[in-house]
Amino acid sequence: MTYCVAMRLEAGLLFASDSRTNAGVDHIATFRKMSVFEQPGERLIVLLSAGNLATTQSVISLLTQRLKGQEEHLFKCPSMYDVAELVGRTVKEVVARDADAQSLGQGVDFGGNFIVGGQIRGEAPRLFHVYAQGNFIEACEDTPYFQIGESKYGKPIIDRVIKPKTSLKEAAKCTLISFDSTIRSNLSVGLPIDMLLYKTDSFAPADPHRITADDPYFNKLRRGWGEGLRKTFEKLPDEDWFNK
Numbered sequence: 755m756t757y758c759v760a761m762r763l764e765a766g767l768l769f770a771s772d773s774r775t776n777a778g779v780d781h782i783a784t785f786r787k788m789s790v791f792e793q794p795g796e797r798l799i800v801l802l803s804a805g806n807l808a809t810t811q812s813v814i815s816l817l818t819q820r821l822k823g824q825e826e827h828l829f830k831c832p833s834m835y836d837v838a839e840l841v842g843r844t845v846k847e848v849v850a851r852d853a854d855a856q857s858l859g860q861g862v863d864f865g866g867n868f869i870v871g872g873q874i875r876g877e878a879p880r881l882f883h884v885y886a887q888g889n890f891i892e893a894c895e896d897t898p899y900f901q902i903g904e905s906k907y908g909k910p911i912i913d914r915v916i917k918p919k920t921s922l923k924e925a926a927k928c929t930l931i932s933f934d935s936t937i938r939s940n941l942s943v944g945l946p947i948d949m950l951l952y953k954t955d956s957f958a959p960a961d962p963h964r965i966t967a968d969d970p971y972f973n974k975l976r977r978g979w980g981e982g983l984r985k986t987f988e989k990l991p992d993e994d995w996f997n998k
Contacts (some may be wrong), residue, residue, distance in 0.1 A: 755774075755775075755804075755903055755904045755940070755942035756772055756773075756774060756775065756787055756902075756903040756904065756942075756943065757772045757804075757901070757902075757903040757904045757905065757933065757936050757940075757941065757943045758770065758771040758772070758787055758788075758802035758803070758804055758869055758886065758901065758902045758903055758969055759771075759899065759900070759912070759929055759932060759933075760800075760802060760869040760871050760881055760893075760899065760900050760902050760967055761881070761893075761898055761899040761916060761920075761924060761925050761929075762858075762871065762879060762880065762881040762893040762898050762899070762918075763916075763919070763920055763921075763922065764809045764918050764954070764956060765847075765896060765919055765920075765921055765922045765952075765953065766786060766879060766922055766951065766952045766953040766954045766956070767800070767871050767872070767879050767881065767951075767952040767954075768773070768922060768925050768926060768929060768949070768950070768951055769788060769800045769869070769871065769949065769950045769952075769962075770802075770929050770930075770947060770948065770949040770950075771786075771787035771802045771803075771840075771947070771948050772787065772790045772857065772903075772933065772936075772943050772944060772945070772947055773785060773786055773787060773944070773945070773946050773947070773948065774942060774943055774944035774945075775807050780908070782991060784946070785807060785811075785888075786804055786948060787803050787804065787810075787948070788800065788801070788802055788948045788950065788962060789801040789802075789803070789814050789818075789867055790950070790960045790962065791817070791818075791821075791828050791829070792959070792960050793829055794957070794959065794974075795875070795957050796874070796875050796957065797829070797872065797873065797875065797957075798872045798873055798952060798957065798960055799805075799828055799834075799837055799870070799871075799872040800871050800872050800952075801814065801817075801868050801869070801870055802842065802869040802902065803866060803867070803868050803902075804867050804868075804869065804902040804903035805863075805865050805866035805886060805902075805903075806864050806865060806866050806915050808852065808864075808866050809845070809847065809848050809849060809852065809866035810868070812848045812852070813818075813841070813844050813845055813848050813868070815888075815916075816847070816848065817840075817841070817844060817875075824979075827840075827841065831874070831952070832874070833874060833877055833880075834870070834871070834872060834873070834874055834877065834879075834880035834882070835880070835882075835892075837870060837872070837874075837882075838882035838890045839890075840868050841870050841884050841890075842884050842888035842889060842890055843921065845866055845868065845884060845886065845888050846887070846888035848864075848866075849864045849865065849866075849886065852864050857935070865886030867883070867885060867886055867888055867902045867903075868883075868884040868902075869881070869882070869883055869884075869900050869902055870883075870884055871881045871893075872952075873952070873954070873955070873957070875949040875957065877900055878954070878988070879952070879954055880892060881893035881898075881899075881900065881974075882900075883956060885902040887985075895918050897914055897992040898916060898917070898918050899912060900920065903943070904936055904940050904942060904943050905939075906935075907935050907936040907939040908932030908933060908935050908936040909932075910935075911928060911932050911935060912928060912929070912932050915928040916990060918930060922951050922953065926949065929949070929977065930947070930949075930965070930972055930975055930976075931975065931976075931979050933947055934975070934976040934979065941986070944997050945966060945967045946964050946965055946966045946967065947964070947965040947972075948962050948963070948964055948965075948966070949962065949963050949964075949965060950962040950963070950968060961986055973987060987994060
């Protein structure tokens with residue numbers, strides 16, 4: 755399992771992913787879940803992945819390999835909608851290839867989910883959630899963020915804080931608290947966290963930041979959040995019938 759978050763805000767885009775994958779409590783490993791494709795000054799495309807690791811890695815490998823070919827690829831797509839459609843088709847291709855007759859009835863889940871976002875010159879930044887079936891939805895003003903993987907523990911803080919006008923730095927802080935909540939409650943999500951912030955129309959070189967267990971800001975944030983919650987809880991009033 756994993757946990758990935760992406761946001762489409764007026765200020766730009768945010769992407770974050772953990773790096774833990776596991777097949778039981780005695781088989782835990784670290785794999786990067788964020789993939790970046792960019793043409794300086796022209797486009798930035800970011801993919802976050804969750805689900806069957808073999809499927810998601812195959813999808814990324816095919817998308818990367820085909821950048822050198824003559825067929826349709828990520829750098830030829832005229833819009834982010836076309837990028838999402840290409841990723842969806844590639845997911846279906848990999849699942850159809852791997853989920854052959856030998857795996858039928860064995861309970862193997864070949865599914866993989868992707869968050870696909872970025873900006874191509876000539877259009878605004880866009881964000882999509884591509885499902886294992888290959889179809890997808892786009893983030894909008896009412897729903898400016900997507901989560902994939904183990905999302906339930908980190909969702910409440912995002913729901914309360916994130917709005918389209920939220921700044922990137924506030925969104926980043928909220929996202930890290932969301933990850934801390936998830937890591938505390940679920941063993942299948944863990945550090946390090948990869949985070950990328952992109953300002954609208956900047957087309958700046960992608961510079962993901964990796965947050966490890968000894969990161970001073972992350973540890974300060976998680977301590978402050980925990981202490982703040984306890985202090986707020988202590989100030990909440992009691993009900994009269996508690997004393998009966």
